[in-house]
Amino acid sequence: MVDLTELGVAEARDLLANGEILSRELTAAHLEAMAARRDLNAFITETPERALAMAEASDERRAAGEAGALEGIPIAVKDLFCTEGALTTAGSHILQGFAPTYESTVSAKLWRAGAVMLGKANMDEFAMGSANVTSYYGPVKNPWRARSGPSAGKDLVPGGSSGGSAATVAARVAPAAIGTDTGGSIRQPASFCGIVGVKPTYGRCSRWGIVAFASSLDQAGPLTRSVRDAAIMLGAMAGHDPRDSTSVDMAVPDYEASLAGGAQGLRVGVPKEYRLDGMPAEIEDLWQRGRQWFEDAGAELVEVSLPLTKYALPCYYIIAPAEASSNLARYDGVRYGLRVPGDDLIDMYENTRGQGFGIEVQRRVLIGTYVLSAGYYDAYYLQAQKVRTRIAEDFDQAFKDCDVILTPTAPSAAFPIGEKMDDPIAMYLNDIFTVPASMAGLPAISIPAGLDGAGLPLGLHVIGRAFDEETMLRAARVIEEAADFTARPPAA
Amino acid sequence: MALDKQTVRRIARLARIKVPVGRLEPLARELANIIGWVEQLGEVDTEGVQPMTSVVHMTLKARGDQVTDGFYRDKVLANAPEADHGFFTVPKVLE
Amino acid sequence: MSEQAQLIKGDTGDWEVVVGMEIHAQVITQAKLFSGAATEFGAEPNTQVSLIDAAMPGMLPVINMACVRQAVRTGLGLKAKINRRSVFDRKNYFYPDLPQGYQISQYKQPVVGEGTLTVDLKDGSTRQVGIERLHLEQDAGKSLHDRHPAKSYIDLNRSGVALMEIVSKPDMRSADEATAYLEKLRAILRYLGTCDGNMEEGSMRADVNVSVRRPGAPLGTRCEIKNVNSVRFVRLAIEHEARRQIEILEEGGAVDQETRLFDGAKGVTRSMRSKEEAHDYRYIPDPDLLPLELDEALIAELRASLPELPDEKKARFMDEYGLSAYDAQILVADRETAAYFEAVVGDARRDPKLAANWVLSELFGRLNKESKDVTEGPVTAEQLGGLIDLIADETISGRIAKDVFDEMFASGRDAAAIVEEKGLKQITDTAALEVVVAEVVAGAAAQAEKYRAGNQKVMGWFVGQVMRATGGKANPKLVNELLRKKLEG
Numbered sequence A: 001m002v003d004l005t006e007l008g009v010a011e012a013r014d015l016l017a018n019g020e021i022l023s024r025e026l027t028a029a030h031l032e033a034m035a036a037r038r039d040l041n042a043f044i045t046e047t048p049e050r051a052l053a054m055a056e057a058s059d060e061r062r063a064a065g066e067a068g069a070l071e072g073i074p075i076a077v078k079d080l081f082c083t084e085g086a087l088t089t090a091g092s093h094i095l096q097g098f099a100p101t102y103e104s105t106v107s108a109k110l111w112r113a114g115a116v117m118l119g120k121a122n123m124d125e126f127a128m129g130s131a132n133v134t135s136y137y138g139p140v141k142n143p144w145r146a147r148s149g150p151s152a153g154k155d156l157v158p159g160g161s162s163g164g165s166a167a168t169v170a171a172r173v174a175p176a177a178i179g180t181d182t183g184g185s186i187r188q189p190a191s192f193c194g195i196v197g198v199k200p201t202y203g204r205c206s207r208w209g210i211v212a213f214a215s216s217l218d219q220a221g222p223l224t225r226s227v228r229d230a231a232i233m234l235g236a237m238a239g240h241d242p243r244d245s246t247s248v249d250m251a252v253p254d255y256e257a258s259l260a261g262g263a264q265g266l267r268v269g270v271p272k273e274y275r276l277d278g279m280p281a282e283i284e285d286l287w288q289r290g291r292q293w294f295e296d297a298g299a300e301l302v303e304v305s306l307p308l309t310k311y312a313l314p315c316y317y318i319i320a321p322a323e324a325s326s327n328l329a330r331y332d333g334v335r336y337g338l339r340v341p342g343d344d345l346i347d348m349y350e351n352t353r354g355q356g357f358g359i360e361v362q363r364r365v366l367i368g369t370y371v372l373s374a375g376y377y378d379a380y381y382l383q384a385q386k387v388r389t390r391i392a393e394d395f396d397q398a399f400k401d402c403d404v405i406l407t408p409t410a411p412s413a414a415f416p417i418g419e420k421m422d423d424p425i426a427m428y429l430n431d432i433f434t435v436p437a438s439m440a441g442l443p444a445i446s447i448p449a450g451l452d453g454a455g456l457p458l459g460l461h462v463i464g465r466a467f468d469e470e471t472m473l474r475a476a477r478v479i480e481e482a483a484d485f486t487a488r489p490p491a492a
Numbered sequence B: 001m002a003l004d005k006q007t008v009r010r011i012a013r014l015a016r017i018k019v020p021v022g023r024l025e026p027l028a029r030e031l032a033n034i035i036g037w038v039e040q041l042g043e044v045d046t047e048g049v050q051p052m053t054s055v056v057h058m059t060l061k062a063r064g065d066q067v068t069d070g071f072y073r074d075k076v077l078a079n080a081p082e083a084d085h086g087f088f089t090v091p092k093v094l095e
Numbered sequence C: 001m002s003e004q005a006q007l008i009k010g011d012t013g014d015w016e017v018v019v020g021m022e023i024h025a026q027v028i029t030q031a032k033l034f035s036g037a038a039t040e041f042g043a044e045p046n047t048q049v050s051l052i053d054a055a056m057p058g059m060l061p062v063i064n065m066a067c068v069r070q071a072v073r074t075g076l077g078l079k080a081k082i083n084r085r086s087v088f089d090r091k092n093y094f095y096p097d098l099p100q101g102y103q104i105s106q107y108k109q110p111v112v113g114e115g116t117l118t119v120d121l122k123d124g125s126t127r128q129v130g131i132e133r134l135h136l137e138q139d140a141g142k143s144l145h146d147r148h149p150a151k152s153y154i155d156l157n158r159s160g161v162a163l164m165e166i167v168s169k170p171d172m173r174s175a176d177e178a179t180a181y182l183e184k185l186r187a188i189l190r191y192l193g194t195c196d197g198n199m200e201e202g203s204m205r206a207d208v209n210v211s212v213r214r215p216g217a218p219l220g221t222r223c224e225i226k227n228v229n230s231v232r233f234v235r236l237a238i239e240h241e242a243r244r245q246i247e248i249l250e251e252g253g254a255v256d257q258e259t260r261l262f263d264g265a266k267g268v269t270r271s272m273r274s275k276e277e278a279h280d281y282r283y284i285p286d287p288d289l290l291p292l293e294l295d296e297a298l299i300a301e302l303r304a305s306l307p308e309l310p311d312e313k314k315a316r317f318m319d320e321y322g323l324s325a326y327d328a329q330i331l332v333a334d335r336e337t338a339a340y341f342e343a344v345v346g347d348a349r350r351d352p353k354l355a356a357n358w359v360l361s362e363l364f365g366r367l368n369k370e371s372k373d374v375t376e377g378p379v380t381a382e383q384l385g386g387l388i389d390l391i392a393d394e395t396i397s398g399r400i401a402k403d404v405f406d407e408m409f410a411s412g413r414d415a416a417a418i419v420e421e422k423g424l425k426q427i428t429d430t431a432a433l434e435v436v437v438a439e440v441v442a443g444a445a446a447q448a449e450k451y452r453a454g455n456q457k458v459m460g461w462f463v464g465q466v467m468r469a470t471g472g473k474a475n476p477k478l479v480n481e482l483l484r485k486k487l488e489g
């Protein structure tokens, strides 16, 4: 008998299709794993009853010959997606008790495709964080542990903000999860947890029903244990939504079919400006290995220039907080969530938001408020939007000479919970390699590519052209094959 | 305006976030530090550069002028911390 | 109106008031600006609210193009520049009836730029008032403060309804001009069908900027008076505010730039300073929306679809019908009156001056007495046309016509039927009238003597006698003719 929690999306799909397993068995096995791994604190809300009911219904649909693309596959859902009737918190105290009366477009598409919801995954509060330590519901633990070195014996962060989604997939609690990525929130935790994470092109997946952090950057995407699984998931999540003005009206290609292409004829860009001072040797080595793998597989390596790389992160830390300060204004204790009484209305607002938002969220809302306030708009926000234009132009220029761009995903492996907590900028630097693609709206993927000296996973990052997820996935598959990443975190 | 305690008090008021008096000073340092770091953007030459309005090329989508939504007050009020007779209620606003 | 006449006398000399207005006009559409919820007035609280209007987490705006079309049509009606590219911004502030914590509005790049509006003054003269801009924005919900001693009640039905904010230049110099501007703007919006102009229901609201200065001096410090909800209140607010500012200045003080509220019950403005925290709206282009791009073809299509507007109609009425500027202006003040008048003239091309006269004095006089507008009167344009036909072909006299019209107004019946039934036809039978004339002259020998002695004035007395004897039905022209013949003959 196969261990059902070892199955990836594609494998489970095939066994379900053959009638060898039932969704209720597959789901039950994952619910068991979920219960066994509560130590990870990967879920804010577990929904076992809903999961079993959905699995039963899925089995019935399959029996009736109506199977969808993800029929019967259980998944974890980042708690940023509004799910009808199920607590949705965005990892924040301020959404205390909030049960949406509606379902996000992306999750609804997955349910229509037959997927089964295991629960709502923990995350950094309002998706603001890179270590999943800002959640009101406590930090998530990375299932990986360091074999040696200073991190040995310590609980590690899973990365963030989609930390619960990533930990859950890495720990075999779910074959796949959905997350959101604003500056690296899918890719960086994927790298920290040794799994695959995709941020699609901005506009590819609908944002409707996803609690907004930074509207011009937020994108939903899958976290899985293989590139193929990511392609299958993405195919079900993507597509035009008339309810999102920034969703693109373009046909969704068959992503799974695009994996077969191989590296022949592929031009892989290597941006010289990514060689940052003080990049750890292990990261540099991994990147070098990635270049070699592409070359060995028949791709052509091209040096490209992205001169504004070092400005992407500070640019992000103006634009994202500015948008967030406005997006989070609706959490005022009037229509939903937490209300903390006060002497008068303003006092109620201030108490509610003072107690409802955690420290990092407050920090970013205040930064955003500051950069938009009278007299500062031009110097900060307007300048950042101009720099953003130039960053996007740099990518356009680079993509004249290459089809994908290869970089490391993160500047380090996972670090112990509690580190970098009182140094916001050190924490922000986690996203240094992922943010540039976010600023340009480009699709990007992190693929587990090796282990560092302490035995912790490291990811490589492939950036594609806008709406060319196919070539990005094809390149990712090349890395995946060459890396042959079989390491796995210890069992509980 | 340097990002000092007074500024933090002012922007916290604008953002409707109560910051305990003891947090003002450390928060001012943290924020000043971040702002100091993002100010390196000033080095980038943006002469004649248009600010970004849309990261991917697309045109604004529109809806038709049909009533397709609403008429579900229960849904609107379902999560209200306080409601009465079909209204949300808040501490009295003095005009 | 002379410039001089508009100046306000102070203790220390003359003052000039300077007025600019910001009008919020609710756009006529079925659905809201960014959601599919209904816009109807007076629904049960929080029923016409979508998840978007309630700013539920993760909700996104999608623009209703009908609102944009209405704004562009209004811009074209104001002879304004239509901006091919405009941007929606968020105006951030906290208020319980503003669910998003921001209003989606247009700040730096409005959909409509500069234009002009011709204001018609009571004396028939006109004045040009510059339009600064017109932009689209969301309305807020409604806070009710009188339902509970300690709480305010929030109804979001209005939240997200499309508004046009129409900003004038500070080109008005009196309360008369300001109210005339408001009335003219309202007429144009109604002609266009872009706003119903109903100030009582709040679908049109005025913020009035008032400052005073010595004639010819630079602009003074202005105060903004918020939400003045009738034309009469606009007049009172300006008059009161101008006097208040003059008083301050004449006592050597300075006017504070501030927002004030007009208290309709007391007829005064008062400071809103208590409520006014240092505003810092932190405008930001709304990242949920892309810039609004309009192509020339759409603008051309909307331009072609515009109805004839009051100024053009007034010019045509003067030109085509030979009406005075004054009459034409009143007739075009609203679309329905103009249409009524033109229907009275009709295909039969009835005498336009006679038609105008009947509409303006007889019809309006009666309608005003019953506080009705032209669409509510009991007499159709065709019926009034029928009455005018009877006057024109001398079936009845003008005097009798007024009695007939009273009857028509009371019963809604046709003129011809009333004339027929009551036997009001003019007597044009010469033989019959000659008999009456002979009787009258025979019974008034002394008067006849006076006439023959050269006192022409007596003729009027004779005519009156004949008319009385015929119950007013005699044809006055014929009576005159026969009397003259009889008396002189």
Ligand SMILES: [Mg+2]
Residues within 6 Å of the ligand: C022, C165
């Ligand atoms: Mg205004």
Ligand SMILES: [Zn+2]
Residues within 6 Å of the ligand: C024, C137, C165
């Ligand atoms: Zn406005």
